[in-house]
Amino acid sequence: MSQWGDFTTGERIKMLRGKDLTQAGLAERSGLSLPTVQKAEQDKGPLSLPTLLRLAEALHSDVSVVLGQQAPRRGMGSDDRSMLRELSRTVHDTAAGIVADPVEGAAPGQADLAEAAERMWRVYWRGAYAEAGSLVAPFLRSVALFAQAAPADQQAAANGLLSDAYRAAGLISNFLGARDLAYASVGHALRHAELAADPVRISMLGSARARVLLRDGRVEQALREAEGAAARAEPRFSEQGAGLLAAYGKNIVFAAVAASRLGDADRSADLLSQAHAVAARLGRDVFGNGMQFGPSYAGAQAVGVNVTLGNAGKALDLSRRFDPSGLTQAALNRMQLDIALAQADSRQWDTSLDTLLEVCSAHPEWAKHQAIPGVIIQRAGRAGNSRIRKLSEILGTSPAVR
The missing domain is CATH 1.10.260.40 (lambda repressor-like DNA-binding domains)
Incomplete structure (x- = not known):
């Protein structure tokens, strides 16, 4: 077959x-x-x-x-499928209130859970999404146990942690193509963010939902979601500090990405300009609860937006004009793919394949789930060389991708 x-x-x-x-x-x-x-x-x-x-x-x-x-x-490999099944079961069970009885003396504390959340997000930012997914299920179960026993003065913190766990589940399942689980998880995350009355987490879920909509091909809805989330956050961000300002900026960036997918160059440019203004106001890249936004992130996304719009020369120029050292590994990997695609669009075939091979060799598990390597191989593959064969081995595809 x-x-x-x-x-x-x-x-x-x-x-x-x-x-x-x-x-x-x-x-x-x-x-x-x-x-x-x-x-x-x-x-x-x-x-x-x-x-x-x-x-x-x-x-x-x-x-x-x-x-x-x-x-x-x-x-997906069998380990990834097994992880995704366990993640799905945990998301649905905890959302339905099916929580295992805690072992005596093993009830998690808020400090321990906050530390576990940081570990989970560090793995996620590294681009090791399958590994991060294997951490989310036990983390979510632990948070559900904590929420079940938490006194009234800790319920807001419990709901915040539940929102983070569900959002992580949504982002990871979306990346691995489990769209139904992604939609459900983001919905649960939003409910708990609202119960926590946390405007930063609520705003962050705008870009999370937009990401799922984009991967589902619902680009116009993704644009409306991101712009709507930004509009709801904008009047308050000056009073809420860096967290909400960063969440606002990230929503603006996702709106720019969606606009570029629709081929709307003017709207993309306007949104990117707003995102850069927010990033400049922050003055640094802000990290928190699995979110990054700041000058480095906005710069990297500008590269990708211009690649999508067909502005290869501008994308390459932008990539040389900002310092990417503030990016997470996953964001840096993605920017490298965008650079490789811009090089391919400029018919710099060997340079493009070198860039692609570098990032795919260093992060093969991450690269296997990306679409851009296939786009580049499709264009450059006609030349047929050792780079194409190496990339095909890493990605598990045929060297003759057309």
Whole structure:
């Protein structure tokens, strides 16, 4: 039986389209011309990133699925699947109030849980999402036990920790393609943030939900979600300190990302300008509860937005003009992929493959779940060299990605 990655990109688009959606229907839904859709299904030349994004959105899929880098339901190893099943069971059980009785003398304390949360987020920021996922389930169970026994004066703290645990579950399951679990987890996170009456956590969940919507191909909704969350936070951020200001800035960045996916260059530029202004006001990158925002983060996202808009030269220029040392490893990895794609768009094939090979070799488990390597290999693969073979081995794809 053929594996998903054995088909050509055009064949995968046709299979994802199915019999109920015609090529003309796909063209209308994606905003592309009929000849563009026909050429895509006939594998007549590599597809640009904007075209891939529009097709993936119209097909309600991920770019990585269109390219064959992941099967439609996300090809994962047995350990990752086991982790995701345990995470799903824990999210649904705790949300339904099914909490195991604590072992005598083993009830977790607030300080211990706060320390465990920091460890979990450090792993997440490193880009080790599967490892982070294996930490979320026991953390969530422990927080649920704490919340069950917490006195009234600790209930706000308990709800804040529950919100963090559910948000982490949502971000990780979204990254691994478990979209239903991601939506449910973010919803639980928002409920507990509201119970905690924590405006920072509430605002942070705007960008979390926007992230899930983006991965689900619901770009216009992602834009509305991020802009709405930013608007709700903006009037209060000056009174709430760096945390809410950072959450506000991150929502603005996600709105810019969504606008770029829609091809709206003016709106993206305006939102990026606002994000840079917020970052300048902060003066440094702020970390907290699994969130990062500041000058480094805004700069990295500006690179990605310009790549999506087809401004490869500007993206490369921006990447050379700011200091990325404040980025988490995951954010730095993603920026390196954006740089590699901009280099490919500029036909700097060897340089692009060198950049791609560097980040994929250093972080193979993270890279396997990214779509951009497949985009670059699709374009540069025709040259056929040792870099392509090495990348294919790391990513678990065929060297002849088309």
